[in-house]
Amino acid sequence: MLRLYDYGESGNGYKVRMLLCRLGLAFEWVELDILQGQTRTPAFLAKNLNGRIPVLRLEDGTHLAESNAILWYLADGTPWLPDDRLARAQVLQWMFFEQYSHEPNIAVARFWHHLPAMSPSQRAQLPEKMDKGHAALAVMDQHLAKTPYFVGDRASIADLALYGYTHVAAEGGFDLAAYPAIRTWLDRISADPAHVAITDTVGAVAPNAA
Amino acid sequence: MLRLYDYGESGNGYKVRMLLCRLGLAFEWVELDILQGQTRTPAFLAKNLNGRIPVLRLEDGTHLAESNAILWYLADGTPWLPDDRLARAQVLQWMFFEQYSHEPNIAVARFWHHLPAMSPSQRAQLPEKMDKGHAALAVMDQHLAKTPYFVGDRASIADLALYGYTHVAAEGGFDLAAYPAIRTWLDRISADPAHVAITDTVGAVAPNAA
Numbered sequence: 507m508l509r510l511y512d513y514g515e516s517g518n519g520y521k522v523r524m525l526l527c528r529l530g531l532a533f534e535w536v537e538l539d540i541l542q543g544q545t546r547t548p549a550f551l552a553k554n555l556n557g558r559i560p561v562l563r564l565e566d567g568t569h570l571a572e573s574n575a576i577l578w579y580l581a582d583g584t585p586w587l588p589d590d591r592l593a594r595a596q597v598l599q600w601m602f603f604e605q606y607s608h609e610p611n612i613a614v615a616r617f618w619h620h621l622p623a624m625s626p627s628q629r630a631q632l633p634e635k636m637d638k639g640h641a642a643l644a645v646m647d648q649h650l651a652k653t654p655y656f657v658g659d660r661a662s663i664a665d666l667a668l669y670g671y672t673h674v675a676a677e678g679g680f681d682l683a684a685y686p687a688i689r690t691w692l693d694r695i696s697a698d699p700a701h702v703a704i705t706d707t708v709g710a711v712a713p714n715a716a
Numbered sequence: 717m718l719r720l721y722d723y724g725e726s727g728n729g730y731k732v733r734m735l736l737c738r739l740g741l742a743f744e745w746v747e748l749d750i751l752q753g754q755t756r757t758p759a760f761l762a763k764n765l766n767g768r769i770p771v772l773r774l775e776d777g778t779h780l781a782e783s784n785a786i787l788w789y790l791a792d793g794t795p796w797l798p799d800d801r802l803a804r805a806q807v808l809q810w811m812f813f814e815q816y817s818h819e820p821n822i823a824v825a826r827f828w829h830h831l832p833a834m835s836p837s838q839r840a841q842l843p844e845k846m847d848k849g850h851a852a853l854a855v856m857d858q859h860l861a862k863t864p865y866f867v868g869d870r871a872s873i874a875d876l877a878l879y880g881y882t883h884v885a886a887e888g889g890f891d892l893a894a895y896p897a898i899r900t901w902l903d904r905i906s907a908d909p910a911h912v913a914i915t916d917t918v919g920a921v922a923p924n925a926a
Contacts, residue, residue, distance in 0.1 A: 555855045556817060570805055572812035579805035595780055595789035598808075602782035606815050607766060630840065645765045 508533040509563040509712055511553065513540050515620065517613055517670035518573035519560040520704045524666050525580050527708055528700040535709030573670075574601040577663040586663050596657045600664035603645070604671075611639035613671040616678030636679065643675070643685050650687035654694060661695060669695045674704065718743040719773040719922055721763065723750050725830065727823055727880035728783035729770040730914045734876050735790050737918055738910040745919030783880075784811040787873040796873050806867045810874035813855070814881075821849035823881045826888030846889065853885070853895050860897035864904060871905060879905045884914065 510526070510533050512519035526533050538544035538559055546557045554561045554571040561569050562576045570576050578601075581587035588594055615635045618628045646668065649656065656664040673692050675682060682689055695701070702708050720736070720743050722729035736743050748754035748769055756767045764771045764781040771779050772786045780786050788811075791797035798804055825845045828838045856878065859866065866874040883902050885892060892899055905911070912918050 555858055556813060556852075564802070568802065570802075570809060572809045572816075574812050575805050575808035578808050579801065582801055582804070591789065591792055592774070592778065592780075594792070595785050598785035598788050599780060599782045602784050602812075602815055603766060605812055606782075606820070610816070610820060627840070627844070630837070634837070642766075648765055 507710075508565065509536060510534070510709060511536045511538055511545075511550070511559050511561040511563070513538060513559050515704070516540075516559060517616075517674060517704065518609070521573050521666050521670040522560050522562065522576050522580070523702060523706075523708050524669070525577055525586060525663065527702045528586070528666075528698060529580060529584060530700070531580070533709045534712035536712045574605060574663075574667050577601070577667060581663045585660065586666075588658055588662060593657055597662050597664040600656045601667045603642070604664075604667045607638070607645070608642040608668065609671055611635045611642060612675050612678050612680060614678075615639060615680070616671065616674060619678055639675070639678065639680055643672070643680065643682070643688060646672070647685040647687045650691045654691070661698070665691075665695055717920075718775065719746060720744070720919060721746045721748055721755075721760070721769050721771040721773070723748060723769050725914070726750075726769060727826075727884060727914065728819070731783050731876050731880040732770050732772065732786050732790070733912060733916075733918050734879070735787055735796060735873065737912045738796070738876075738908060739790060739794060740910070741790070743919045744922035746922045784815060784873075784877050787811070787877060791873045795870065796876075798868055798872060803867055807872050807874045810866045811877045813852070814874075814877045817848070817855070818852040818878065819881055821845045821852060822885050822888050822890060824888075825849060825890070826881065826884060829888055849885070849888065849890055853882070853890065853892070853898060856882070857895040857897045860901045864901070871908070875901075875905055 508531060510519070510522060512535060514537055538550065540559065544550065545559055551557055553569040556571060558571065560573050560576060561571050563569050570579055578587065587597060615632060618624050618632065655661050656668065669692065672688060718741060720729070720732055722733070722745060724747055748760065750769065754760065755769055761767055763779040766781060768781065770783050770786060771781050773779050780789055788797065797807060825842060828834050828842065865871050866878065879902065882898060
């Protein structure tokens with residue numbers, strides 16, 4: 507069975523959970539506490555040298571890291587990834603936008619707000635994170651004002667990748683009131699009958715989680 | 717003809733130049749001065765809402781952004797991208813690693829070193845960039861100690877994506893002496909007969925670059 511190493515509050519892990527549930531794939535779920543160093547143990551570094559969740563263990567025992575690479579692997583051959591060469595590259599364009607221009611600002615600001623207290627360095631960097639996060643949201647809003655989904659005429663993994671942290675952007679201090687196209691799109695994505703919330707318990711608890 | 721909007725010193729643009737030359741594809745080259753705001757003009761934002769180079773204009777006029785998405789588009793169907801589903805996902809794993817854990821530290825430190833003077837904020841953030849950059853280099857070195865290329869038994873776009881800024885890491889203050897597997901791999905990649913340097917003039921100057 508597939509096994510997902512994850513952290514409940516992680517939007518990157520949540521992307522994968524969203525797709526697994528939409529595809530109806532059974533999986534074991536192992537939560538690691540990133541705040542307690544559980545992704546930096548020798549056992550976990552043997553799964554992902556970069557020491558980050560999510561990691562998906564495939565049926566053959568291979569471990570695959572990076573949330574958007576996992577999404578690609580799972581979606582390939584399903585309606586969640588288009589067949590057309592250009593459309594596939596455009597899905598990647600938005601997923602790289604997500605990891606470079608969106609997540610490092612919006613997810614990181616949210617993470618810092620979740621901490622018991624920000625460090626002086628984090629507090630000093632926060633205004634820049636807010637500016638860059640709003641710039642990313644503005645790019646999304648301008649695009650979504652013209653098209654219902656990021657690529658093509660149905661939802662793809664580009665939408666799930668961007669939904670992950672956009673729908674909890676307020677937890678990082680980002681008010682989405684100024685982004686009407688994003689708010690309509692969030693409702694469109696969450697209307698999927700197989701949609702799960704980031705707080706939902708999904709997957710089966712793994713019996714041997716080492 | 718393909719047209720690449722680029723900036724000469726950009727490792728992200730260089731990745732695309734490397735692949736275009738290896739594939740023997742003719743292209744027009746348009747350099748934009750990112751320091752003078754030439755990627756934030758209305759004309760350029762119409763090509764990429766996110767206001768960043770590289771952007772590849774395809775034969776049909778479509779503009780594709782994000783260096784690694786462009787690499788994927790160009791490599792699809794060539795030996796630079798494996799056919800196997802898992803291997804393709806592993807190529808993406810390393811390309812997302814590059815954009816999340818490598819480029820924001822190594823490329824950004826290099827960019828700051830190229831500026832006439834760092835701002836106080838940049839100077840304050842530099843130690844963290846150095847730590848995280850070395851962590852990324854250590855991950856690469858450990859992986860390359862076991863395998864000649866990032867994925868499979870020949871070079872792929874994962875190698876080109878990581879070559880882009882690794883080979884100029886010293887310009888960001890990163891000494892590669894401690895990473896012997898990386899140094900051997902850099903030589904392996906640059907030994908390709910179609911290899912070009914980041915400073916090489918490649919492509920034809922576009923007659924109408926607007």
